[in-house]
Amino acid sequence: MERVNQLILARVGSDVMLIPEIAKHLINSGGKRLRPMLTLATSALCAYQGDGDMKLAAAVEFMHTATLLHDDVVDGSEMRRGKLAARMLWGNEASVLVGDFLLGQAFKMMVEVGSLQALDVLSTAAAVIAEGEVMQLAAAKNTETTEDEYLAVIRGKTAALFAAACEVGPIIAGRAKAEQTACRSYGANLGIAFQLIDDALDYGGLSANLGKKVGDDFREGKITLPVVLSFRRGSEDERLFWKRTLEKSEASDADLEQAIAIMRKHRAIEDTVERARHYGAMAKDALALFQDSPMKRAMIEAVDFCIARSH
Amino acid sequence: MERVNQLILARVGSDVMLIPEIAKHLINSGGKRLRPMLTLATSALCAYQGDGDMKLAAAVEFMHTATLLHDDVVDGSEMRRGKLAARMLWGNEASVLVGDFLLGQAFKMMVEVGSLQALDVLSTAAAVIAEGEVMQLAAAKNTETTEDEYLAVIRGKTAALFAAACEVGPIIAGRAKAEQTACRSYGANLGIAFQLIDDALDYGGLSANLGKKVGDDFREGKITLPVVLSFRRGSEDERLFWKRTLEKSEASDADLEQAIAIMRKHRAIEDTVERARHYGAMAKDALALFQDSPMKRAMIEAVDFCIARSH
Numbered sequence: 009m010e011r012v013n014q015l016i017l018a019r020v021g022s023d024v025m026l027i028p029e030i031a032k033h034l035i036n037s038g039g040k041r042l043r044p045m046l047t048l049a050t051s052a053l054c055a056y057q058g059d060g061d062m063k064l065a066a067a068v069e070f071m072h073t074a075t076l077l078h079d080d081v082v083d084g085s086e087m088r089r090g091k092l093a094a095r096m097l098w099g100n101e102a103s104v105l106v107g108d109f110l111l112g113q114a115f116k117m118m119v120e121v122g123s124l125q126a127l128d129v130l131s132t133a134a135a136v137i138a139e140g141e142v143m144q145l146a147a148a149k150n151t152e153t154t155e156d157e158y159l160a161v162i163r164g165k166t167a168a169l170f171a172a173a174c175e176v177g178p179i180i181a182g183r184a185k186a187e188q189t190a191c192r193s194y195g196a197n198l199g200i201a202f203q204l205i206d207d208a209l210d211y212g213g214l215s216a217n218l219g220k221k222v223g224d225d226f227r228e229g230k231i232t233l234p235v236v237l238s239f240r241r242g243s244e245d246e247r248l249f250w251k252r253t254l255e256k257s258e259a260s261d262a263d264l265e266q267a268i269a270i271m272r273k274h275r276a277i278e279d280t281v282e283r284a285r286h287y288g289a290m291a292k293d294a295l296a297l298f299q300d301s302p303m304k305r306a307m308i309e310a311v312d313f314c315i316a317r318s319h
Numbered sequence: 320m321e322r323v324n325q326l327i328l329a330r331v332g333s334d335v336m337l338i339p340e341i342a343k344h345l346i347n348s349g350g351k352r353l354r355p356m357l358t359l360a361t362s363a364l365c366a367y368q369g370d371g372d373m374k375l376a377a378a379v380e381f382m383h384t385a386t387l388l389h390d391d392v393v394d395g396s397e398m399r400r401g402k403l404a405a406r407m408l409w410g411n412e413a414s415v416l417v418g419d420f421l422l423g424q425a426f427k428m429m430v431e432v433g434s435l436q437a438l439d440v441l442s443t444a445a446a447v448i449a450e451g452e453v454m455q456l457a458a459a460k461n462t463e464t465t466e467d468e469y470l471a472v473i474r475g476k477t478a479a480l481f482a483a484a485c486e487v488g489p490i491i492a493g494r495a496k497a498e499q500t501a502c503r504s505y506g507a508n509l510g511i512a513f514q515l516i517d518d519a520l521d522y523g524g525l526s527a528n529l530g531k532k533v534g535d536d537f538r539e540g541k542i543t544l545p546v547v548l549s550f551r552r553g554s555e556d557e558r559l560f561w562k563r564t565l566e567k568s569e570a571s572d573a574d575l576e577q578a579i580a581i582m583r584k585h586r587a588i589e590d591t592v593e594r595a596r597h598y599g600a601m602a603k604d605a606l607a608l609f610q611d612s613p614m615k616r617a618m619i620e621a622v623d624f625c626i627a628r629s630h
Contacts, residue, residue, distance in 0.1 A: 026453050104393055112444075135424050145412050
């Protein structure tokens with residue numbers, strides 16, 4: 009990962025100073041680098057020899073960073089990872105364009121690796137991610153969203169890149185289709201689990217002790233699984249509450265407390281974590297065809313770690 | 320081109336209805352399809368056999384359409400090609416995301432063609448275009464922009480895609496480096512000439528009779544070559560006029576008339592067209608190493624046609 013980080017910083021360079029400035033703001037802001045780590049992990053799992061994995065890992069992180077820049081513009085977000093969002097510092101305009109630049113650089117790096125199959129997987133992911141975001145936009149603030157519809161959204165916006173990041177490992181290692189599919193499945197299911205835990209954490213997760221970083225989704229009127237479950241299980245009054253706070257964006261701080269109370273009553277957060285466990289289990293089983301190895305064990309632990317964040 | 324148009328409409332499909340809706344709005348809105356035509360032209364010039372040229376042509380048009388969607392968001396434009404801009408109908412959010420989707424689809428089509436060299440050229444262009452746009456953003460509303468700085472901006476935002484669209488023809492036809500460079504140079508110079516004529520047309524071009532579609536750049540405070548030349552050649556009073564109208568965006572309709580009068584006085588529009596002729600001449604000369612053929616003659620005529628728009 010250290011070498012991937014160096015590659016990321018090297019490839020974000022441009023004579024147009026605004027580009028490295030914005031990109032570094034986001035890249036250095038304490039992201040977990042989960043997606044590029046997955047590319048390195050599945051490459052190692054498949055005994056890949058070479059340095060293509062690092063370039064693909066950096067490309068995956070660039071794709072992710074581009075998505076974050078565009079997402080913050082689309083959502084009108086003011087904060088990102090506890091810092092001011094890039095759009096608050098440099099404007100929406102620069103955020104859109106620097107995102108485009110990073111996407112272009114990502115494709116350049118993929119081309120350098122020279123695997124058309126990896127390029128296919130990652131360019132398909134790029135289209136699917138954008139499709140998922142448009143779907144989310146169209147479903148935005150609709151409290152009647154079903155769990156299936158919500159899953160379709162996060163399959164696009166989160167799981168697609170996790171899946172692609174994992175699939176390119178066996179591809180560049182020249183492994184058989186079955187191993188590519190296994191890694192892809194591991195990534196897709198881990199991605200869904202990861203997103204669901206994120207959703208739960210935004211309402212405090214399973215912890216009784218609410219941190220200060222709770223409620224962003226609520227204030228932005230985002231429909232996530234804890235809301236979907238609470239809305240479906242709720243009374244008529246509660247449904248009016250969700251419509252007022254989320255659809256009409258009239259949420260106050262007191263409303264957030266009430267939202268969490270309603271969720272606890274319906275076990276919506278617990279069940280969101282349960283759903284995440286289900287996808288986590290699928291991710292682990294997907295790796296069954298690989299022989300035991302330290303990397304395989306680390307990848308399985310990564311799933312447990314992802315779920316354990318909810319506490 | 321008919322088959323490219325069919326391919327474009329087929330590839331814009333998505334289960335997420337908003338995507339084809341927005342994309343078709345823009346794709347059907349009477350764009351000239353100049354860039355994909357260039358890919359078909361240089362492929363034919365190099366006697367390419369196959370259907371990769373159509374996919375690359377469609378990909379080039381998708382890249383262009385994505386850029387337009389993002390540009391309108393960045394510039395806050397209300398109109399595009401005489402119709403309401405997509406962002407006015409569906410919002411900035413959808414415009415950003417559908418642009419991202421089209422970029423993803425563009426790369427998928429390029430991957431299908433399977434030429435890593437063509438992928439390299441087009442992904443580099445994608446990064447350079449975004450870089451040019453960021454540069455323009457940083458230089459925005461600076462009336463002291465030099466002609467060289469302005470050229471660097473349009474080399475990025477316009478010429479890069481023209482150049483790439485032309486270069487991929489000889490590449491997929493398997494032609495030698497010299498022919499790739501020749502086609503690239505034709506495209507880059509044609510792109511600069513095309514942009515300069517567009518700049519001149521926004522102030523009425525060489526025609527005494529002003530159409531109704533004049534003044535968009537002026538009202539948006541865009542610094543283009545007619546402004547750069549007028550500012551440098553102008554008096555102190557005139558410079559204050561440009562600063563007030565463009566840097567502070569305080570332009571009225573009467574100001575537009577005065578702007579055009581100042582430009583005529585300094586021959587700024589005529590000289591912008593002269594500069595375009597210069598780049599047009601370079602574009603034609605770049606084709607010298609190709610034998611005479613109907614396609615070569617058509618490509619040379621295209622340059623003349625582009626310049627003749629100024630009348």
